[in-house]
Structures are given as structure tokens and as C-alpha cells.
Amino acid sequence: MDRRVPIDVEERIRQRKLKEAAAAKPRFIPKKERERMATEKKAKEEQELKSSAPAAIPKPRSTTYRNGTVNRTPAAIPTGPKAMRHDHDRLHRDREPARAPRKAGRADERNKKRSYDEMEAEEIRLRYLGPRKDQSTFTTRKKKKNKDKFNFDWDPSEDTSRPEDKDGGRTAEPLDDVERTKQLIAEKRAFAATIKQKDPENGALRARQVLEWADMRERYLNRKSGGKKWSDKSLDEMKERDWRIFKENFGIATKGGAIPNPMRSWEESDLPPKILDTISHVGYKEPTPIQRAAIPIALQARDLIGVAVTGSGKTAAFLLPLLVYISDLPSLTEVSKNDGPYALILAPTRELVQQIEAEARRFATPLGFTCVSIVGGHSLEEQAFALRNGAEIIVATPGRLVDCIERRLLVLEQCCYIIMDEADRMIDLGFEESVNKILDALPVTNEKPDTEEAEDSRLMSRQLSFKDKYRQTMMYTATMPPLVEKIAKKYLRRPATVMIGNAGEAVETVEQRVEFVAGEDKRKKRLHEILASDHYQPPIIVFVNIKRNCEMVARDIKRMGFSTVTLHSDKTQDQREAALASLRQGHINVLVATDLAGRGIDVPDVSLVVNFNMAPSIEAYTHRIGRTGRAGKSGVAITFLGTEDKKVLYDLKQMLSKSSISKVPEDLKRHPDAMQRYVPGGGNKRDEGGGGGFNKGGKGGW
Structure with missing residues (x-):
């Protein structure tokens, strides 16, 4: 006999709670199921929209008259004030297309799609790992908020002024239109002269008006451009501001007492006509910056230190004043040629000596001067024979020149013009002692005084005797290490310093x-x-x-x-x-x-x-x-x-x-x-090997 078990109330309550909890949890819905449900929901909404729409409005009847006009009158629309008062708004509202129901916000849809587990995992990841860096946090709401801020700048579209209203009724001239404006001014002046000539009675007034416009335009143009450019001015018109702009254009910096202005062209220099003809024949069209600044200083018998980058034309900068200096001295005779040269040029390497000699002969030969080079590697007897015939200019390396002096092959009794080219390189090669021996072998009777008189060009240019003048010393270098400064301080008297560009930097070309x-x-x-x-x-x-x-x-x-x-x-x-x-x-x-x-x-x-x-x-x-x-x-x-x-x-x-x-x-x-400069013996460890590099000591093996 079957006995029915009584219903356990507690068990039924527990099962009910489990079902409610399971129903409360968000369940996973596959993508296809979600698409099917969305399609059904959309179809249901469309069906409800159709069932709630009002009856269609009947089409209006058309009546055509004899004159061709067509009158379309709605058939079911009542007329009269009452109809207009109650049904007119309804008619227009019914004619408007029905609006789609407002969709749920994106945030709501995103929250519905995301399950509880995903949200919990996102909170845990955010707590321990922080916000995501690979996702943008920009929203349109932030953009709109920033847009509401007041902007203190003018919008270009809000500018209602006319171009001719700017600058007091005058339009600023673009740089490209300066020449065209100058041409227009010249044409207006010519037009005024033509008016005055063709209309003697009334043309004077019209011509004066045109000339006033041209004068006003020219004054305005000069004011906007700061006046004429230095290249358009004569020497008498040049002012201090023009010279400053000129120096800035060519990167010229000078110091050392009363220094003359640079030369703007070869024609404006104080070089003799014969040397200017030679310059034209050689093909030097425009002077380089070091030549513009150094030549006027050297022509005033001032000692000079020239600091310029390599390849800047330093050779001609010291050769041309040297030739002017020798031109004022008497020619060498059979007796005076045994007293040595008038000028001496020192250079660190044989190749540079021969290059200076070739350049010096291009200028010295047309003037009747002799130039001889003394370098190692050639026979000493040949050089002694060349010195025996006499030479106004000697170009030499310090080592070989000291040999010639010690062997009594050469004396420097009348040498009073000294040039040291690439002085820093001579010191690097260890020629400091040789340079000091050569400079000590020069005569001391014509040394300049170490006073302010050494800066007076008039006193330094005078003749001390028949063939003696004050000694003039020039030093050209690319850098100024301490040893070079020591030599300059010992043998140069109140020198003027010319610096082109920045010392030690490469040229911009x-x-x-x-x-x-x-x-x-x-x-x-x-x-x-x-x-x-x-x-x-x-x-x-x-x-x-x-x-x-x-x-x-x-x-x-x-x-x-x-x-x-x-x-x-x-x-x-x-x-x-x-x-x-x-x-x-x-x-x-x-x-x-x-x-x-x-x-x-x-x-x-x-x-x-x-x-x-x-x-x-x-x-x-x-x-x-x-x-x-x-x-x-x-x-x-x-x-x-x-x-x-x-x-x-x-x-x-x-x-x-x-x-x-x-x-x-x-x-x-x-x-x-x-990242930081290398310090010998410091934290950086020196690496001597690899890549076929240099030998120890960094001398380069030459």
C-alpha cells in the first residue's frame, strides 16, 4: 500500500529560494539568440506602431479649369472657423512622420550586455592594476564642457576691418613688393613731369599732388624698412647702426681699442691700384668676412689676432697687407739681400707652406717681389742657394727655419713683418720652442711699445729710419688654446682681435x-x-x-x-x-x-x-x-x-x-x-680598441 509522503514545507521554501536566486542571476545568452530576440522585439514595436497610427488621409480631389489652373482640395477636411480652430493642428500633426521611440542610452545597453562576473572582474583589475592605458577616456561630454569656456582670442572670421584701414590707413609693404613700390614711385615722378610739360596752365597743381603722394610713399617705405640698406648707401651715409648690421650679416666680431670699420668691397679698400688690378686678375670678386675685417686693421700697422674657421680665406687676408707693407720699403740690393727677408710667414706643415708660397707668388710676382719656401724634405743646399739670391718674403716651417738660422744660412736683421698661420696647430705639433727661437732672433730695435701708442695707427705707420718700421706681428688661428695666448701676450703689442663666426665650429656650407x-x-x-x-x-x-x-x-x-x-x-x-x-x-x-x-x-x-x-x-x-x-x-x-x-x-x-x-x-x-662630456680618468672608461681606431695618445700616427 502506497503511502504518500507529506509535503515538506521547509524543502519547498528552500527550492523556491533557489529558483528565485537562479532567476535573479543574469544568464548567458548566445549571440544568435540575442539577435533573434532583438529582431522579434523590433517587429513587435513596428506592429504596435502600425496599430496605433491614425486612419490615412484621403487624397485631395483635383479640379481643372479652362484657363489651365488646377485646384486641389482635400475631400475629407471640413471647413469653417470651428474646424480650423480644432482640427487644423491635428491635420498637420497627422501628416508628420511618426518618430521612432527613443533608444536606450549606450551606457544602459552596455551594462545590460555585460554580465555580473565581467563587472566584478573589471573592478578587481581596476583596483590592483589601475586604469587601462590603451583605451581613450575622451568623451563628447568633456568636449562640450570645454567648448563652453570663454575664449579670449579673436576668431579670424570676426575681423571686419579692411586691409587699407590697418596701420593708419596705409598697408604694410611685403618684402617682395619693395622693389615694385620703388619702381611705382619712379613712374609717378616721371608722370608728374609729363603732366607739367603737357599742361602748363593746370598741370602744376596736379603734378604737385602726384609728387606729394610719391614723397609720402617713399618716406613710409624708408620708415618701414629702416631706411636704405647698407649696400645701397655710400660710405658717407653709413652710420653706426649700419656698421653693426653689416658686421652681424657677416658674423664679424672685433675688440681691442680703436678698430677701423670693415671694408664693404675691394674698391672701397685702401689697397693700391696695382694690387687691386692683381686681385681682379686673380678672380677675387668679393672679399670674405675675415678679409673684410682684417685687411683694414692690418693696413693701419696694428698687431692682429685673427680667429676664423678653416677655409675662410685667411691666406689673402694677411698676404695683401704684407705686400702693401713691403711696397713702402726700398728694393733689395746686393748688400741688403744678405740681411735677410722683409717678411716671414710661419706655417705648421710642408703642404701648407707650399700652398701659401704658391698663393703669395700670384700676388708678389706682378709687383716684382720674390718669395721663397723653406721646408723639410728638400735639399738644404738648394734652399741655401735660393736664399743667397735674396727674397723679400720667406715662407717656412719652424723646424727647418731654426736649422737654417743655427747654420748661419739665414739672418733676420731686417725682418719686421711676422705672420704665424695655424698657430694652434704649430703648438700641437710641438713647435712652441722653435717659434720662440725664431721670434727671439728678430731685431728688437723696432719693437712696438706696450702702451696705448701701439693702438695709434698714425704713430705705428711712420718710418723709424731709412728702411726700418715698427715690427708688425699677426697670428691667425682656428682656436685659442692657452699656449697660443701665452705667445700672443709675449710677442704681440696691444693686438686687435677679429673673430669670424664661432671659434672651433664647422662652416655652415x-x-x-x-x-x-x-x-x-x-x-x-x-x-x-x-x-x-x-x-x-x-x-x-x-x-x-x-x-x-x-x-x-x-x-x-x-x-x-x-x-x-x-x-x-x-x-x-x-x-x-x-x-x-x-x-x-x-x-x-x-x-x-x-x-x-x-x-x-x-x-x-x-x-x-x-x-x-x-x-x-x-x-x-x-x-x-x-x-x-x-x-x-x-x-x-x-x-x-x-x-x-x-x-x-x-x-x-x-x-x-x-x-x-x-x-x-x-x-x-x-x-x-x-649625454655628457668625456672626462679623462673620470667615470667614463676609455676604450682603445675596435673599428680600426686610433693609436694610444690620439696623435693619429702621422
């Missing part, structure tokens, strides 16, 4: 590029790509740090199919001269050299300089890249960097950042060794 290329093989491959690109026309100079690499790199370049020649200290003087001559004459495409060719070597039209090894110092790097971009022409310098170059990376980055046409690459900008 050279585009500097740097690449991190580690290892000899990779550098040779990259060098082959550069030379084979046909972007650079010969001559091209490739710099290395040691002599052994010089021959190896030259051999690889020959295998690439380019004609090449080397230049380093193991070469004889004849071989050095032949190498430079072949490069200048176009017989050779590429010169591979050490820092021996880094200073003073002038090879015209060098389009590219490649630093196969980075120079051991930023000064040497500056002089290397100065072999291109000379005489105002443009050039490119490409430098390969490696791990051995860490001590120059900071200075290199600074130099690139100061150049207006060069760009600092990201590798160099972010390099840790480029």
Missing part, C-alpha cells in the same frame, strides 16, 4: 652626416656604396687615423675601380707634392690621408669628405671636414663611428645640433656617451 658602422669590413662595404652611388663628383678625400690603415683602405678603393693616392708622413716630400698635384689636376679621384692633410690643404671643389675613422678630437674633426665646402661652395662630410669614439660623441652631437643644415641622428642623440 658643410652638411655633416654620421653613421654607426662597427668593424673594418662593414665600413669598407659602406664606403663602396657611397662611392658607387655617383652622388659625389671627384675629388673625394677619405681620412683614416693611422698610416697602416691608409694603405689598406687605398688598396680596397682601387679594387672598387677608383683611382686613388695616399698621403701620410712616411711619404717623401716629392711623393706628397705629386699626390696633391694629381688630385688637384683631376688625374686621381680619391685621396686617402691621415690628419697630415687635415689642415691648410686647399683642393678646389672637394664634394665629399669621408672619415673612415673618427678623428681623435673634435678640433681635428673640424679641420678634416673643412676640406670641403670651401670658398662658399657646399659640401658633404660622412663620418663612421664605432665603440672606440665614445670620448668625442658629446662634442660631435653639440656640433651637429648647432649646424643649420645637419641633423643629429637618433642613434647619436640617444647614445649614453653623448
